Amino acid sequence: MAVEPLLLYDHPVSSNSLKVRFLLAELGLDYERSHVPLASPRPAGYVELNPFGRIPTLVDGDLVLAESNAILRYLADREGRDDLYPRAPRERAHVDGALDTWATLVRPKLLPAEDLAFMSTGDWETGGGNWEDATDQAALAEAVQTAHGVLVNWERTIADNGTVTGSFSIADCCVGPVLWRWLRLPIDLAELPRTAAVQRAIQVHPSLLAARPIA
Ligand SMILES: N[C@@H](CCC(=O)N[C@@H](CS)C(=O)NCC(=O)O)C(=O)O
Incomplete structure (x- = not known):
């Protein structure tokens, strides 16, 4: 069949x-x-x-x-990929916690800046907006500040080796696309080395690049 x-x-x-x-x-x-x-x-x-x-x-x-x-x-x-989504309850809980934290607490605080920077500046069907063209730069700066604030908390929940939970997992697939998009936004991650390391790792990850990201 x-x-x-x-x-x-x-x-x-x-x-x-x-x-x-x-x-x-x-x-x-x-x-x-x-x-x-x-x-x-x-x-x-x-x-x-x-x-x-x-x-x-x-x-x-x-x-x-x-x-x-x-x-x-x-x-x-x-696909039976326990390395990406562990079966052992404690390890699985760690990945599930990371997915839920991102979806419920982090992602909603990042979206307003992305909307201001890109929705109003580019063609949303094809991407390509630039934050420099956003009409309300004060609102954008405030939204970026809000995003930075939530990432300060997120930083304390993630690993220090360039992955979210200590080894590459579906949690990295979950956060990767948004962190990749934030490469095009004016945020200073100097005080958030763990977040910056995940962003750097994602940027060159062969599977992310194979998935043809556009922003
Ligand atoms: N919780 C959903 C959210 C899906 C979602 O909001 N997708 C966006 C595109 S990234 C969308 O459909 N936007 C159009 C809309 O909200 O009408 C998921 O994780 O799949």
Whole structure:
């Protein structure tokens, strides 16, 4: 019986989609991509598949899975990659904690600066905005300060070897795309050496580059 290829509904500029492409590259899995426009409303067929209309969604045979972190967990488990998502409860809890911390506490505080810097300056379908062109530079500076503030706390939760949890895992796939995007924002990470080390490692990671990041 022919095995259907994985199908990823994604968008080239979406950081949540890039997370999944980053892991798919790391796992060496083939997949097809279906472009979902960021403009609202989303195509009706997509909303049928994913009622919240958010991007990405992964289809694996009869499994339809939304939520990028759930997709990361699923794919690592599917491929039996305990190194990327450990089975041992304590180690798994550490990675799960990192994923949840990022999604609930860190990511929401970084997004406003990205919106101000890029949403208003570039073509969001193709990326390419520049923070220097943002009209409200004072608001952007304040949003960057807020982001720095949350990263001060995050810094205290991560490892000191250029990974989030001590060895490369799906937590790095989760945070990588956003830290990569922040290379294009005016933030000073001099006092956050662990965060800066993760950002440096991600920047040259072959699987991130294979996932073709654009910003
Ligand atoms: N919690 C969801 C969030 C997905 C999400 O918000 N994706 C963005 C693109 S990165 C999106 O769909 N934005 C369009 C919108 O909010 O309407 C996940 O992790 O997959």
